[in-house]
Amino acid sequence: MEVRAQQIRKEYIRTSRDTNILTAVASCDFLIPAGQVTVIHGSSGSGKSTLLNVLAGILHPTEGKVFYDGMDLYAKRDEKLSGFRNLHIGYVPQGRSAVSSLNVLENVKLPYALYEEDGSSAALEMTERFGIRDLCEVMPDCLSGGELRRMAIARALVRKPEVIFADEPTGDLDDENTKTVLDSLRQLAKEGAAVLIVTHEEEAFTYADRIFSMNAGKLSQESCRPG
Amino acid sequence: MQIFRKLPLLNLLRKPVRSVILLCLAAVLSFTVFGGALMVSSLRSGMTSLKERLGADIMVIPEEAAEKKNLEEIVLQGQTGYFYMEDTVTEAVADVEGTGQVSDQIFLASLAASCCSAKVQLIGFDPETDFTVLPWIRRSYSGELKKMEVVVGHDIVSDEGDTLTFYGTDCIVAGKLTRTGTSYDHCVFAGADTIRELTRSSIGRNLNQFKEVDPNHVISCVLVQTEEGADIDEVAKRIEASVSGVRAVPTSGMIAGISGSLLGISHIVRVMTAVIFLLAFLIMMIVFTMLIHERKREYALLRVVGVSRVSLTRSVMSEIVMVCLAGAAAGVLAALLIQILFVRALQGTLDMPMLMPGAGSVIAYMVLSVLAVAAAGILSSFWNVNRVSREEIGLALRRER
Known part of the structure; x- marks a missing residue:
């Protein structure tokens, strides 16, 4: 499944600066092709996370449209859009992300549980892959930042989604786990998923098919892996 | 049962301190409503019972007994x-x-x-x-x-x-x-x-x-x-x-004197009940507001993995209703127990006839009190829950990082 953004622009209303409107993402067209890893990097506040959220269907653009295989994402009603997110989109948010009253295994299989599916074996496989198998019964309060991060990645990938958005996915991870996570994303892209990573980590660039940079809301392509 | 359906219950069971605080609040609310209603009702029943027992319109007694107020001392x-x-x-x-x-x-x-x-x-x-x-x-x-x-x-x-x-x-x-x-x-x-x-x-x-x-x-x-x-x-x-x-x-x-006192005490009980109810309701509102805002990121995460607005609202409200019902049940039982144990002491202190209403009335008061507390829980939180569930997921995740 490919994701195509058409003339999307995102503005925030702010009252504390000289200007009341902050343009987080300037008008742009953008494509996340299926089977490729796309990386966006840029300084803090450059708008890369905003762009990722708009593309992931969790932040309405001020202007423009986002299409998934030609389907207008924001034209869907909330019920349908939520179901679509569950089935087709894997999202790794920035920072700590856990449902605090669920243990690690329950957190990982949550996307399955919403629609009355078990998902235990897939969830166990994911915990194994990201080295948190022994922590299945542990509550999130007792996890380190790196373990929480791997749990969030396992949850995002557990349904083998067709589109994956990862916001600083390797932020709290050591070299070994960074490699595991990036390998997994690369592998999913090889299997046909469209992957978008927003990161500061230069290591991610080596896994990228296309690299973009973002500066003050403006997106520009830096490199493209030869086909 | 799948995890998401169990989530309201798991939230309560696995966060015992938070749950106990909420239970106590709901219990205070129901204790006040039920206790107040039961006390006023007991005073009224006692008064009715006294009137029935006197049964007559006029009591004729020796003149000297009336002067010494003997009759009222004996009867009342x-x-x-x-x-x-x-x-x-x-x-x-x-x-x-x-x-x-x-x-x-x-x-x-x-x-x-x-x-x-x-x-x-x-x-x-x-x-x-x-x-x-x-x-x-x-x-x-x-x-x-x-x-x-x-x-x-x-x-x-x-x-x-x-x-x-x-x-x-x-x-x-x-x-x-x-x-x-x-x-x-x-x-x-x-x-x-x-x-x-x-x-x-x-x-x-x-x-x-x-x-x-x-x-x-x-x-x-x-x-x-x-x-x-x-x-x-x-x-x-x-x-x-x-x-x-x-x-x-x-x-x-x-019985005019007693009747007057009864009205006075009933009025005080009603006012106190209303004041305590209002205070507990406001505290409940503040606590629920804080809790809901503290958990905004969790709600946003649930939305990201595919929970719809309606399902999220239903899940959070279920948790609130569950904790309110459990707390309210504990509150009414505590109030009932105290009333049963101390009705005679209370009767003696107030110097008023008190009679617990019949089992049917007590059960009706209990059910109404529990429902009132559940309604208070819904009223005090629905606006916040609705607002949070409607917030853009991307913004909630960014703010609560």
């Missing part, structure tokens, strides 16, 4: 005492215009001494004419009271078949009355001939204040039911004018 305050007048008064009162049913009673007080089982108020009624005590006794005791048989009030420590001794004379307990919440719960009732026999024994033992009376020809009071449409105060005045040496006391006047 549960103190023991007795006074006498000639039994001819009954007929004289019956002849007064405006009087309907008329029946006399004879009083005697036992002593806390070796001659008596206990210090209680003894009330003798005439089974032929009585219209106040018998209808009530009939609810607990269906037989005919024979001579030297008594029926005891609810709080007398004695059961059917026991023997009670008054002034050295044995009486058999034929039945025990249901609770009235009034001073009658401490009284012993018998036919007038039994009380006359006991009065004779007290005089024989030189233990009666009135040594010269002939027990066969005295009574303590005459109870009067006025004719329909008659002015009770007018009839009372007519009785005092026609029969010498008596005071005719309208019972409404006797």
